[in-house]
Amino acid sequence: MVKAVVLGAAGGIGQPLSLLLKANPLVTELGLYDIVNTPGVAADLSHISTPAKVEGYLPANDGLQKALTGASIVVIPAGVPRKPGINAGIVKDLATGIAKYAPEAFVLVISNPVNSTVPIVAEVFKKHNKYNPKRLFGVTTLDVTRASTFVAEILGDLSLSKEVVVPVVGGHSGVTIVPLLSQSSHPLPSGFAKESYEALVNRIQFGGDEVVKAKDGAGSATLSMAYAGAEFASKVLRAVKGEKGIIAPSYVSAEADTTGSAALAKELGKELSFFSSNVELGTEGVTKIIPLGKLTEAETALVKAALPELSTNIDKGVNFVSEAYKPQL
Known part of the structure; x- marks a missing residue:
């Protein structure tokens, strides 16, 4: 069983990325998280005739925890295009969630600036004593x-x-x-x-x-x-x-x-x-x-x-x- 999670799933990268992961035969479950619109994206994708079961979560009712629980791989496209300062904060908060709820997952960082956001994730993981450098990737x-x-x-x-x-x-x-x-x-x-x-x-x-x-x-x-x-x-x-x-x-x-x-x-x-x-x-x-x-x-x-x-x-x-x-x- 492979649960893939997309953090920032309702955005410009998140939606087509979620579509491609839904179409990937290796994925059996897809957890989508964003601050808006995720239930709609999940409902839309859930009608596609591939095996992956799709769930969409919002921040309310421990949505981040529910999305991340049981994750095998977490992909992070969350953030605002060309706004490095804002993205740094977003990535730090999401990394904190991963460290708490999916510390064993493979983490793929797309949010820019990747040169800085990957070290941010690493440092957050270190603060939680959950850092495994072999499982953290900047997507280039x-x-x-x-x-x-x-x-x-x-x-x-x-x-x-x-x-x-x-x-x-x-x-x-x-x-x-x-x-x-x-x-x-x-x-x-x-x-x-x-x-x-x-x-x-x-x-x-x-x-x-x-x-x-x-x-x-x-x-x-x-x-x-x-x-x-x-x-x-x-x-x-x-x-x-x-x-x-x-x-x-x-x-x-x-x-x-x-x-x-x-x-x-x-x-x-x-x-x-x-x-x-x-x-x-x-x-x-x-x-x-x-x-x-x-x-x-x-x-x-x-x-x-x-x-x-x-x-x-x-x-x-x-x-x-x-x-x-x-x-x-």
Whole structure:
């Protein structure tokens, strides 16, 4: 039995994400939670002819506790687009609920800024003595999805987009997003111009802005993010069921695999408590953090540019929680 829970299920990402999880044959129960509209979303989804039983909860009557009880996997898309301060508070409160009611669940954080919200969840779990770094993931899959799609476009064959695999490392915003295009399963055309390469990197890093602009201020990347979140959730569920050899980039704690993260720190020339790189998934969550491998000069420069920003983002998340837990005078 697999109970998947979506926190923020009535939002722009939450609804299509809940739909995709309802359609996933590995999910037998779906718990939906949000501050408004969740019973309606649950009723709508419950009419879909797939096995997952759906329940929707609101904050009243211990809704968060009911949604989380028995959860195998919790996905958090809750929050307000491009409002980091508000999202930090929302994620802290939801993490407190998970620590209390579903401490063994695999937790997938989508709420931005992921570079800071994942450390927030980790710190809250530590405060409750429930922290298992192997079970906490920042979902960076949208960067990977974009990279695959854009490379397939350049190769002139969108049918390749499901096959193209481009590792994307670092973090999940702007310059912290580092596509390792030299390691793409489908190499870029020979003689691909430097300007074209730079434009492609920029498009992968700032793809979210492209969507915001196209939606004319009426929203952000919700549908593609829901797809990416459901894809990553599916990989975690398959690994937990015992499927071997599943590798995907995710923003995880260095503590999830100290040997792998020590090798990564050596490559980076710096120790970071969180970083996104390829991780091997297993029944316990993260089984292995995989080092970056051979990089081009351009990629090395991108990684170097990402580190200071990442470091600041992580500190922001950690400091937010320590401030929140300070005794009130």
